[in-house]
Amino acid sequence: MKKNPIPVLFVLVVSAFSSCVVLSPKKHNALLAQRDSLSLGWEAARARIVSLEEEIASLKSDTSSLHARIAGLEGNVTGLNENLNSLRSNSSSEISRLSADLQKREARLKEVEEILRKRDEATNALRDKLQKALLGFQQSGLSVDIRDGKVYVSLTDKLLFSSGSIVIDDRGKLALQELAKVLKTQPEINISVEGHTDNQRVVNLGQIKDNWDLSVLRATSVVRFLTEGEKIENNRITATGKGEYQPIEQGSTPDARSRNRRIEIVLSPKLDELYNLIK
Template sequence: MITLKRILPITILLGGLVMTSCVSNKKYTALDSQYRTLGEAYQKSQMELTESRAKVKSLEDQLEYERKNNASLKEAYAKLQGTLDKSISQNSQGNVNIAKLVDEINASNKYIQHLVNTKNKSDSLNVVLTNNLTRSLSREELKDVNVQVLKGVVYISLADNMLYNSGSYEVSEKAGETLSKIAKIIQDYKDYEVLIEGNTDSDPISKPNIRNNWDLSALRASSVVQALQNTYGVDPKRLTAGGRGEYNPLADNSTLSGKARNRRTQIIITPKLDQFMELIDKAPDAEQSSIN
């Protein structure tokens, strides 16, 4: 039989346990709530940490990219700087070359101008010489005489049918009027040298007393020289006879018209050096010629 003395301690103990149990549940609930809050905070922190790590990784990747890009830019800059330096060097050399080229162009222009002036002077000289040598002839007389001046030398060209019979080297009677005109030109300048030059076509000559075209051209020139001397009183010391045969053609010998041009006698009148210089002094300047 349980006595009161025994029940009382048990009751007190049970009461204490109940009271202890009530206090623990409250703490547990509070702790659990706190735990949940901390857990949520932890999860949030973990998510933020993950996001931060992702951002850090992205920033690190971007930094690496920028570093590489910076290296590329530095390399490109170095190349551009090298190109610029080279360009500046070449430009400096180019300036030197351009300056040299300008000097050469200026020198060439001066030389060209000199040639133009010389050509104008030469043309003026030719005009003076032609006028001087043909002033004894009338307009009608000049129609039968072809006078050309080249480099201060007068060329008077006469077709063979004006001077000789076909295949002959003797001067014909009808050539007298033509030769008299030539003699007027020659006598007008008594100190000029006169060369009579015979030319033929390529057809071979068939005469018993003439071996070839060399002979024919030389004989024709000699006949003109003797006519000028004996008939028109030209000093023979001024005269020279020469033959060039078929070897100085003006045209193709394959045509009749070409052969006709090649069969000719040229009378070449050349002033001596001192006379030539006098003519140069008389030659007008290009500006004066253009004004006249």
């Protein structure tokens, strides 16, 4: 431990005076300056010591806080390791379950795809049969095409009806008879008969008030012919009227209106097997 310089200086001064040594003013001033310098150094050292003690206290506090944080983190790590071990122990059984579920879903998807493939094959084959059977009527306003997995047989009104009439004429009956021959060989096919009109208002047609009436009555005329005349099963067939609201040709030219006045016979395969799969 360092000795206090102030007492030493005091002893020196006293000794100097006690020995009756007369100091010159220059030496006296030098001694005073040395005393003041030593005093200032002492005060600076004391201030530095206080500052270091405060820093030590702060470091001890920080160290304690860090120890607490480390302890908390170690606890978290322990908890995470326990969770990880638990997940690892359960992962094998969970992966096995998910794999089994995935295999079932893939098998079900293959079944659905196979049914849809068969449906598409049947739809294409039906279209081909109808096109062949109705070939002689295609120049008279009949067409056969596939839309959304269904076969559409479209017959313009001039092939089936006189203007404003709901009575099927002879040419139309011949076309429906050929259609019925094919339908009788396809009992798995559902039949929907849709009546369509143009956008011209109905005038002077007696009981027929508007295009709704005209489209519905023409559809039911076709249904009656197919069920009563051609013996198509009633539970396979429905009649609907669409009026003027589902045109296939925009515009009001005579040709556009003629194309919109039509009967569409929509043929769709029964999908009971598919519906059972996706329940």
